[in-house]
Amino acid sequence: MGNKMIKYSIILPVRNGGRYVKECVQSIMQQTRTDFNLLVLDNCSTDGTLEWIQSLKDPRIVCYPSEKSLSIEENWNRALFLPKNEFMTLIGHDDLLHPHYLQSMDALIKSHPVASLYQAHFNFIDAAGKKIRACRPMKSKFTAAEFLQGEFLQSIDSMGTGYMMRSLDFDAAGGMTMAYPRLIFADYALWVKLAAKGYLAVSPEILFSYRLHDSVSKLTNGEDYQQAFGVYVHFLAGFRRQDAEISAVLDRYGKVFLSYFTESLAHRLLKTPARWRQTSVRGYIDRCRKYAEILIPGQDFRPSRNIRVRLAEWLDNPPGILLFRAIKKITG
Numbered sequence: 001m002g003n004k005m006i007k008y009s010i011i012l013p014v015r016n017g018g019r020y021v022k023e024c025v026q027s028i029m030q031q032t033r034t035d036f037n038l039l040v041l042d043n044c045s046t047d048g049t050l051e052w053i054q055s056l057k058d059p060r061i062v063c064y065p066s067e068k069s070l071s072i073e074e075n076w077n078r079a080l081f082l083p084k085n086e087f088m089t090l091i092g093h094d095d096l097l098h099p100h101y102l103q104s105m106d107a108l109i110k111s112h113p114v115a116s117l118y119q120a121h122f123n124f125i126d127a128a129g130k131k132i133r134a135c136r137p138m139k140s141k142f143t144a145a146e147f148l149q150g151e152f153l154q155s156i157d158s159m160g161t162g163y164m165m166r167s168l169d170f171d172a173a174g175g176m177t178m179a180y181p182r183l184i185f186a187d188y189a190l191w192v193k194l195a196a197k198g199y200l201a202v203s204p205e206i207l208f209s210y211r212l213h214d215s216v217s218k219l220t221n222g223e224d225y226q227q228a229f230g231v232y233v234h235f236l237a238g239f240r241r242q243d244a245e246i247s248a249v250l251d252r253y254g255k256v257f258l259s260y261f262t263e264s265l266a267h268r269l270l271k272t273p274a275r276w277r278q279t280s281v282r283g284y285i286d287r288c289r290k291y292a293e294i295l296i297p298g299q300d301f302r303p304s305r306n307i308r309v310r311l312a313e314w315l316d317n318p319p320g321i322l323l324f325r326a327i328k329k330i331t332g
Contacts, residue, residue, distance in 0.1 A: 006037055007035045007036070009167065011041065012025070012028075013043065014041065014049055015043035016046060017093040024091065024092075025056070027099075028091070031100075033103050034060075036085070039064065041082075043069065044065075072182055073180070074178065076183060080170075084167040085167065086167060087105075087109070087167065088166075094211040100205070100207065104120065104205050105207070107203075109164070115141075115198050116199065117163060117165050117200040118164040118201050118202075119138070119162055119164070119202050120162055121202070121207070122159075122206055122208045123135070123206055123208075124211075124212050125209045125210070129211075138156055142200040144243065145246045149253055151257075154260075158191065159210045160187040162207070163191060169194055169197060173194055177189070189232060196243060225268055226279060226287075240295075251299075255299055258291060259306065263312070266313070269284060271324075281313050285303055288303055
């Protein structure tokens with residue numbers, strides 16, 4: 001798989017990366033280790049992104065321009081079919097690798113040769129690159145069940161950037177599957193599948209920066225989110241039958257997980273323009289009750305007991321939505 005003298009592949013899907021992609025690529029090419037290649041999946045950029053990357057004329061960079069405009073799901077899915085080196089990582093075009101990322105991850109792999117997934121601590125940065133905060137502290141090892149528990153309880157921060165894995169494992173797991181609209185929850189599903197093959201090993205060092213944008217929540221509509229959530233729930237329900245430890249986590253914390261997303265996505269649907277919506281808040285709440293039947297069978301799940309869920313259901317009409325948006329504008 002790839003050049004045997006090269007150990008790592010860094011995969012960068014991008015469409016119109018602007019100035020962020022330049023910072024991202026520069027951070028990659030400044031790694032203290034040089035045994036890697038950068039595989040760029042350009043999705044018909046029109047802002048000069050591809051031309052700028054090609055102008056670097058670095059033999060470690062291999063560009064794969066798309067012949068036609070692709071969805072984000074289709075572009076990221078191309079990572080499955082690339083000639084990759086033994087280990088690989090994916091990076092968002094606006095994120096940054098710190099200079100010792102590969103060097104420290106290599107040491108982590110040597111310390112945990114039987115781990116199936118690797119990660120490090122990181123910083124959240126804003127659009128200007130200023131640090132917002134460090135990620136929540138993580139322990140050195142997680143089973144798939146422990147990782148899922150941390151996700152349910154929101155005691156860990158997990159993003160799509162920074163994870164290192166064996167390319168063969170990534171391919172066998174199906175990569176970032178296109179079943180998830182806009183890849184929402186696709187990364188979580190992939191990390192659970194990979195961690196279940198062994199365990200997740202974590203470096204205590206801060207090795208990359210993940211960029212947060214104020215506009216992200218506004219651009220991702222509630223319809224996409226709730227559809228992706230449904231795919232993820234069915235994935236977890238299927239995993240329950242394969243892994244007793246994950247089944248125990250679902251029994252103990254699945255209601256917390258469902259309750260959180262019932263409320264948050266009901267409110268996101270209220271913020272979603274009518275032209276993008278196919279689902280009413282009431283319809284979504286009813287769907288969550290059905291999710292409970294497969295994810296936490298036998299448990300009493302009544303989301304409408306939550307006043308914020310009932311409020312979202314009550315406001316889901318033209319006058320109510322106008323009131324909701326007015327309140328949001330005032331309160332921020």
